[in-house]
Amino acid sequence: MSDAEEITEIVFYGRGGQGCVLASQIIVEAAYISGNYKDVVAFPSFGAERRGAPVQAFARISKNKKIWTRAQIKRPDIAIVLDETVITPDIIKNIKENGILIINSEKTPEELKNFYNITNNIKIASANINKFCIERDLYLEDIPIVNTPILGVLTKALDSIDLESMKKAIIKVMGEKKGESNSFLAEEAVKLTMLLNF
Amino acid sequence: MTSVEEYQVMTGNHAAANACKGARVQVVAAYPITPQSPVVEKISFFIENGELNARMVRVESEQSALTACVAASATGVRVYTATSSHGLLLMYEILCWAAGNRLPIVMNIAMRSVGAPWSVWTDHQDAFTVRDTGWIQMFCEDNQEIYDTNLQAYRIAEDPSVYVPIFVNYDGYILSHTSMLVKLEPQKKIDEFLPPLKHHLNLGDMNVVMGVCPVTTPHIVKRAEGTAPGYYEFRYSLQRSIENSINKVKEVHDLFAEKFGRSYGNGIYKTYRAEDAEMYIFAVGSVASESRLAIDKLREKGVKIGLISLKLFRPFPTKYLRELFKDAKLIVVFDRDIGYGYEGILCYELKSALYQSKNRPFIKGYIVGLGGRDVNAEDLINGVYRAIDLEKKNEYSEQTEFIGLKLDELDFLQKEVK
Numbered sequence: 001m002s003d004a005e006e007i008t009e010i011v012f013y014g015r016g017g018q019g020c021v022l023a024s025q026i027i028v029e030a031a032y033i034s035g036n037y038k039d040v041v042a043f044p045s046f047g048a049e050r051r052g053a054p055v056q057a058f059a060r061i062s063k064n065k066k067i068w069t070r071a072q073i074k075r076p077d078i079a080i081v082l083d084e085t086v087i088t089p090d091i092i093k094n095i096k097e098n099g100i101l102i103i104n105s106e107k108t109p110e111e112l113k114n115f116y117n118i119t120n121n122i123k124i125a126s127a128n129i130n131k132f133c134i135e136r137d138l139y140l141e142d143i144p145i146v147n148t149p150i151l152g153v154l155t156k157a158l159d160s161i162d163l164e165s166m167k168k169a170i171i172k173v174m175g176e177k178k179g180e181s182n183s184f185l186a187e188e189a190v191k192l193t194m195l196l197n198f
Numbered sequence: 199m200t201s202v203e204e205y206q207v208m209t210g211n212h213a214a215a216n217a218c219k220g221a222r223v224q225v226v227a228a229y230p231i232t233p234q235s236p237v238v239e240k241i242s243f244f245i246e247n248g249e250l251n252a253r254m255v256r257v258e259s260e261q262s263a264l265t266a267c268v269a270a271s272a273t274g275v276r277v278y279t280a281t282s283s284h285g286l287l288l289m290y291e292i293l294c295w296a297a298g299n300r301l302p303i304v305m306n307i308a309m310r311s312v313g314a315p316w317s318v319w320t321d322h323q324d325a326f327t328v329r330d331t332g333w334i335q336m337f338c339e340d341n342q343e344i345y346d347t348n349l350q351a352y353r354i355a356e357d358p359s360v361y362v363p364i365f366v367n368y369d370g371y372i373l374s375h376t377s378m379l380v381k382l383e384p385q386k387k388i389d390e391f392l393p394p395l396k397h398h399l400n401l402g403d404m405n406v407v408m409g410v411c412p413v414t415t416p417h418i419v420k421r422a423e424g425t426a427p428g429y430y431e432f433r434y435s436l437q438r439s440i441e442n443s444i445n446k447v448k449e450v451h452d453l454f455a456e457k458f459g460r461s462y463g464n465g466i467y468k469t470y471r472a473e474d475a476e477m478y479i480f481a482v483g484s485v486a487s488e489s490r491l492a493i494d495k496l497r498e499k500g501v502k503i504g505l506i507s508l509k510l511f512r513p514f515p516t517k518y519l520r521e522l523f524k525d526a527k528l529i530v531v532f533d534r535d536i537g538y539g540y541e542g543i544l545c546y547e548l549k550s551a552l553y554q555s556k557n558r559p560f561i562k563g564y565i566v567g568l569g570g571r572d573v574n575a576e577d578l579i580n581g582v583y584r585a586i587d588l589e590k591k592n593e594y595s596e597q598t599e600f601i602g603l604k605l606d607e608l609d610f611l612q613k614e615v616k
Contacts, residue, residue: 043376068339068487069572069575070573
């Protein structure tokens with residue numbers, strides 16, 4: 001697309017109940033709060049969503065231009081995978097050249113590269129957030145809370161959204177009480193992040 | 199988009215609900231339907247926590263919802279409702295009563311396709327279907343525009359020279375469920391722009407004997423207390439008020455722009471890269487916003503094209519469009535709706551408006567994105583190139599063309615061919 005340099009397109013892949021939609025809303029808040037982005041848009045996959053079923057959520061963040069496109073995102077700059085079991089070859093293949101794969105996985109980025117036979121030129125950031133949740137007993141209705149920690153991982157992988165902005169956005173979207181604890185999770189998750197090709 | 203505090207990230211539905219709060223609506227009656235439901239949920243929330251002093255009337259259907267709105271509006275209070283698709287169609291009968299009674303109701307349509315087959319996704323069929331009920335109708339391209347247009351709509355509808363209900367339409371999901379930056383205005387500023395309603399009707403006033411919805415004969419009736427108009431005169435008055443409201447729409451838009459610093463073209467249509475254009479894309483809502491990308495790419499290739507994004511659909515701004523397109527060579531209309539058996543509704547409305555023009559441009563219409571099928575810039579660009587080709591050959595296609603169809607991927611069709 002013609003706005004490739006201007007607009008960063010992000011797709012979340014997860015399962016219903018993991019909070020993909022909430023995460024997409026937090027990301028655009030954070031992008032805006034950071035002061036590096038002028039216009040932001042977040043949207044869910046339109047239609048029926050069910051707990052446990054694979055779901056997607058989308059975000060566009062733009063440094064200068066107003067975002068007018070309303071089309072679906074087919075080739076994201078950043079793919080954020082909250083649940084490794086939803087991954088398909090297409091999800092990896094569709095990431096743009098020099099794009100970023102951010103994934104909740106027990107594997108290191110090198111292991112992921114080999115395991116999924118990733119040959120396109122992308123950066124990989126992984127963190128074992130499931131383990132992180134199990135150790136701290138972080139569950140919401142029996143589902144590990146992965147959406148806010150993975151946003152911490154994003155700040156490590158994307159320079160233009162800093163951790164402080166992300167923490168503020170989490171508090172803004174989730175409210176004071178839940179926001180404080182969740183922004184702490186994002187901060188902790190930064191320490192688990194492993195990077196490749198950055 | 200300068201200060202972080204100024205703008206909030208919110209969905210189109212919540213922008214609409216915030217506009218109702220700002221407008222201090224007094225009665226809301228609605229029935230939930232996807233993708234409209236979050237508007238009314240948010241308004242309920244405002245009422246519940248005391249941010250909005252309004253009465254929420256719970257009803258068992260959309261027809262009842264609008265009936266409650268009509269009754270409430272007739273007592274002289276500010277009224278709001280919202281719906282989509284089949285909900286709107288169930289209201290059809292009462293839409294006509296609302297307009298005929300000259301009630302300044304504002305309704306949001308979170309636009310959605312109409313079944314069968316069952317679909318909850320966006321297109322503009324529901325909104326265009328109710329165009330002949332006697333309401334003013336406006337379209338929005340982003341969430342800020344929803345907020346701003348709702349505020350303007352009350353001021354227009356409640357003007358004594360108008361007194362006509364208004365639809366403010368926005369794409370289901372594509373705006374209703376999409377979060378964008380929206381600036382909410384301080385209450386004091388909104389109150390200055392939108393004073394309390396001074397209604398021509400107030401059934402609560404027991405000192406005045408009033409007739410609402412009486413049987414009205416085809417002829418004029420002479421009575422001791424004065425001459426009563428026939429049905430014909432009432433309907434003439436409705437048509438004249440709607441035709442004349444175009445000036446009020448423009449005036450209110452300009453006042454709004456002056457007060458709040460945001461404008462939408464001239465309040466009637468918006469343009470994009472149209473200054474030196476030889477050809478145009480003509481569209482509304484989500485299709486218009488996607489067209490902006492198509493135009494950027496076509497301009498890169500040297501195609502002198504611009505966008506006219508229609509904001510005001512009823513009254514149809516014939517005079518403005520004739521002037522606007524007086525030197526146009528080609529107009530490509532993308533309809534996210536269809537008049538079955540004919541063609542895209544926006545397309546034939548435009549053709550009819552330009553029939554009396556000295557210069558009649560070549561108009562090529564396409565159907566796009568029915569039932570939420572993705573509308574992307576590439577498809578629109580291909581449509582424009584084909585239209586340019588047809589214009590050169592002066593060739594009209596006899597059948598309506600659909601962009602983005604995937605017939606070739608249907609197995610059973612391929613088997614049939616073999």
